[in-house]
Structure formats: structure tokens, C-alpha cells
Amino acid sequence: MKQAILVSASAVVITVGLVVGLPGAHSAQSINATKFNIDESHAAIYFRITHLGMSYTYGRFNEVSGSILIGAGATSFDLAAMTASIDTNNGKRDKHLRNADFFNAKQFPSITFKGTGTQSDDDVLHMTGELHLHGITRSVPIHLKKMGEGKDPWGNYRIGYATEFTIKRSDYGMDSMLGTIGDEVDIMVSFEGIRE
Amino acid sequence: MGHRVVTGSVQKIAVVVWPIMIGVGYWIGYLFAHGVPQWPPLVASEWMPTVVLPAVLIVGLVCGLHQFAWWFEDAMWVVVIIIAIAILLRPRVPQTLALGHAVAWVVGLGLPVSLFTIVLSRVERRLYGGTIPVVIMMVMVGASACLMMGGYATLVPATLALGGGVVAGSLLSVCFFYTVVSCGLIRICLVLLVGQLVLGKFYAELPLTEMVLLGMALPAISVVLLPVIGQKSYWQIRFWCFLASGIPVLVAVTISGLKYAATATTSYNF
Numbered sequence: 189m190k191q192a193i194l195v196s197a198s199a200v201v202i203t204v205g206l207v208v209g210l211p212g213a214h215s216a217q218s219i220n221a222t223k224f225n226i227d228e229s230h231a232a233i234y235f236r237i238t239h240l241g242m243s244y245t246y247g248r249f250n251e252v253s254g255s256i257l258i259g260a261g262a263t264s265f266d267l268a269a270m271t272a273s274i275d276t277n278n279g280k281r282d283k284h285l286r287n288a289d290f291f292n293a294k295q296f297p298s299i300t301f302k303g304t305g306t307q308s309d310d311d312v313l314h315m316t317g318e319l320h321l322h323g324i325t326r327s328v329p330i331h332l333k334k335m336g337e338g339k340d341p342w343g344n345y346r347i348g349y350a351t352e353f354t355i356k357r358s359d360y361g362m363d364s365m366l367g368t369i370g371d372e373v374d375i376m377v378s379f380e381g382i383r384e
Numbered sequence: 385m386g387h388r389v390v391t392g393s394v395q396k397i398a399v400v401v402w403p404i405m406i407g408v409g410y411w412i413g414y415l416f417a418h419g420v421p422q423w424p425p426l427v428a429s430e431w432m433p434t435v436v437l438p439a440v441l442i443v444g445l446v447c448g449l450h451q452f453a454w455w456f457e458d459a460m461w462v463v464v465i466i467i468a469i470a471i472l473l474r475p476r477v478p479q480t481l482a483l484g485h486a487v488a489w490v491v492g493l494g495l496p497v498s499l500f501t502i503v504l505s506r507v508e509r510r511l512y513g514g515t516i517p518v519v520i521m522m523v524m525v526g527a528s529a530c531l532m533m534g535g536y537a538t539l540v541p542a543t544l545a546l547g548g549g550v551v552a553g554s555l556l557s558v559c560f561f562y563t564v565v566s567c568g569l570i571r572i573c574l575v576l577l578v579g580q581l582v583l584g585k586f587y588a589e590l591p592l593t594e595m596v597l598l599g600m601a602l603p604a605i606s607v608v609l610l611p612v613i614g615q616k617s618y619w620q621i622r623f624w625c626f627l628a629s630g631i632p633v634l635v636a637v638t639i640s641g642l643k644y645a646a647t648a649t650t651s652y653n654f
Binding site: 280283284286287288289292294295296297322323324361363364 | 418419422426427428429475476479480481534535536537538539583586587588589644
């Protein structure tokens with residue numbers, strides 16, 4: 189009888205521990221990791237795409253946000269660009285790109301990238317992240333180079349990364365005017381994070 | 385062409401042929417611009433050929449072939465119109481369109497469009513010849529121009545092909561019956577046109593003014609003609625029809641063109 193009570197009590201303690209302890213454990217993990225918020229004034233997502241196979245058209249997203257979480261073993265990235273903020277230095281083209289022929293900004297207001305990578309010796313983070321674009325999520329291998337880190341003149345601690353990669357827009361259901369406008373899109377990303 | 389009296393059997397053939405021609409026309413235009421739509425649809429425009437178009441055509445077909453009570457037929461159209469608009473708005477809810485706003489749009493658009501389809505179906509029975517197909521083609525061309533300038537170029541082939549289907553159906557009708565039997569046509573076209581305009585307004589930058597003007601172009605026939613049918617000659621009726629629909633289309637295209645030209649930028653060729 190005494191043994192049964194002990195077993196029951198242990199079960200209750202373990203259950204309560206699991207219920208109460210798990211969020212606590214998660215908090216502890218979050219505390220151990222260092223969070224950096226993306227500095228929007230020093231974050232850039234540029235892209236280029238061929239026009240008639242003759243030249244590149246360049247563009248950028250003016251609204252970028254996100255965060256970096258640097259833990260003991262891995263670094264996580266969570267970036268978002270607002271599709272309506274596309275800027276190719278031509279108002280009519282930007283309007284067309286925002287519409288349903290391309291980015292469909294009213295249905296898909298943001299492009300997001302989430303990924304976790306481990307750092308190699310040469311300050312490069314290798315990761316396969318999830319790129320969510322035009323309502324479709326696909327895995328994209330990315331190699332993020334850490335450009336540097338340290339205190340800025342105003343006392344903030346910063347870290348900066350840059351990467352380049354290529355995607356096919358048709359993989360994301362953006363297949364309007366293939367031929368006139370290329371399928372492969374070269375993307376160049378650079379951003380700084382400020383430690384919380 | 386025009387004054388030949390059509391019999392019941394000819395009308396039944398017409399109500400079968402129109403949905404087929406319109407459906408084929410839309411699909412040709414859609415495939416040309418987009419390719420095969422995926423299922424389940426991801427983007428809003430994919431709901432048109434996969435769900436909205438078949439639903440509208442089936443209701444058009446059923447109502448044409450079967451003599452329902454008038455209130456039941458009208459109720460079926462109201463339900464199809466409300467559901468069609470709701471389906472087309474759904475992809476934006478709740479990310480960029482609040483549920484309350486979406487419901488307001490569904491009701492605010494659905495009720496007048498339903499009313500217009502009911503009125504138009506009555507007027508259509510009293511009009512004859514190729515007037516209605518020509519008016520529909522004119523409205524579709526105007527809508528295509530506005531959609532193009534509103535930044536939804538890939539919607540244009542389907543809209544034009546919708547009108548093309550009407551022209552092809554008219555030619556078939558002339559070949560077989562020596563006149564255009566347009567019964568059952570205008571309601572289908574109005575609902576599909578409204579669908580295209582909803583896509584232009586909510587997923588591109590077709591302004592509300594142009595949307596309303598284009599949406600009013602077909603119903604304008606009834607507003608102008610209801611008092612004069614039976615009192616005017618065939619040519620006078622035709623003239624008033626073209627005028628009633630043509631003016632809103634012309635105004636919409638002009639406004640769109642002026643806005644497009646006024647965009648402060650250099651030329652744009654993708």
C-alpha cells in the first residue's frame with residue numbers, strides 16, 4: 189500500500205514537473221541564447237533577374253525585419269520582407285510586380301526565411317532554411333558569411349551577415365512572362381542585428 | 385438578322401451551347417496566360433476556372449434546361465453569386481482583409497449583382513438578334529483594357545476569351561438558326577465579369593470607380609431599355625443598348641488610361 193502511494197506520488201510529481209518544467213526549460217534555453225533584432229536601416233535584400241536575356245534588372249525590398257538567435261551550438265534566423273515594398277526604380281513596374289501577375293502582395297504580404305545553421309571555422313554558417321514566397325515554402329541551402337561583430341560607437345553590440353543564392357521563381361508559382369523575364373533570380377542579402 | 389421567332393427547342397439548344405462556348409473560351413484564355421491551374425488553388429485567380437466558372441455554367445445550364453419556379457431560379461443565382469464572391473475574396477482573409485470587411489464586400493457586391501442578374505434575365509427574353517453578344521464583347525474588351533492598366537495582365541486573355549466565346553457562340557447560332565439566340569447568356573457573363581473585376585480590384589490595382597463602371601455596363605441595358613422595349617424600333621433599341629453600355633465602358637477606360645499615363649515614371653516594358 190505504502191509502495192503504491194509512493195509510485196502514485198512520483199507519477200504526480202513527474203507529470204507536474206513535465207507540465208510546469210517544460211516551459212521553464214524553454215525559457216532557460218531562450219535566456220542562454222542571445223537575441224539580435226535586425227537593424228532595418230542596415231538590412232538589404234536585393235535581387236536581379238534577366239530581361240530578354242540581354243541584361244539584368246535589379247530590385248530590392250525596402251521593408252525588411254527579423255531576428256537572429258545565437259545559441260551555444262546553432263544560430264537561427266527569422267527574416268521577413270514585405271512584398272509591397274518592392275522597388276525596381278520604375279513605378280509602373282513596381283505596381284505590376286506587386287500585383288497578382290507576380291508577387292500578389294495583397295494575398296501574400298510577406299516573404300519569410302527561417303533557418304538554423306551551424307558555424308564552420310571560416311565564419312560561414314551553413315544551413316538549409318525554409319523560404320516562404322508566394323504561398324509556397326521550399327528548402328533553400330544558404331551559406332551565410334559573418335561579416336563581423338562588435339560594439340558600435342553608440343554602445344550597441346552588433347553582428348552582421350551576408351549571403352547570395354539563386355532560386356527559380358517558377359518553383360514558387362511565379363511563372364508569368366517566363367522567357368521575357370528570366371526564371372532564375374539571384375538574391376543578395378546583407379543585414380546587421382543589434383543585441384537586445 | 386433579328387426578327388426570326390425562335391422556338392422552345394432552339395432556345396434549349398442555345399442554353400446548352402452558351403455555357404459550353406463560354407467555358408471553353410475562358411479556359412483557352414486562362415491556359416494561354418497561366419497554364420493548368422493547380423488543385424487545390426493557391427492563388428485567387430485559380431478559383432475562377434476550377435470552381436466559380438463551372439458552378440456558374442452548371443447553374444446556367446440547369447436553369448436553362450429545367451423550368452423552375454422563378455423564385456427558385458433567382459434564389460439559385462443569388463446563392464451562386466454570393467458564394468463566388470466569397471470564394472474569390474477568401475484568400476485575402478484575414479492577412480490583408482479583415483473578416484468583417486470581407487463580409488461587407490460579399491454582401492455589398494453580391495446583392496446588387498444578384499438584383500441586376502434578375503432584372504437582366506427578364507430584359508434578355510425581350511431582346512433579340514446580336515445586340516447582347518456585341519454589348520458583352522464590348523464590355524469584355526473594356527474590362528480587359530482596365531485590367532491591363534490596373535496591373536493584372538494575365539487576367540486579360542481569359543477576359544477577352546470570355547467575350548470570344550460569346551462571339552463564337554453567336555456565329556454558331558447564326559449558322560444554325562439564322563439569328564442569335566441569346567437567352568441564358570447575359571446572367572452568366574455578368575457573374576463571370578464581376579468575378580474578373582473582383583480579382584482585379586482585390587488582387588491588383590483596378591480602382592473601385594472603374595470596377596463599378598464596368599460592372600454597371602451590362603445592367604445599364606436594363607435600366608435604359610425597360611421603359612422603351614416594345615415602344616421603339618429594333619434599331620433604336622440597339623442604339624440605346626450600345627449607348628447605355630458603351631458610355632460607362634468608355635469612361636472607365638478613359639479614367640484608367642489617364643491614371644496610367646499620369647504615373648510619374650519612365651516607360652515600362654517589363
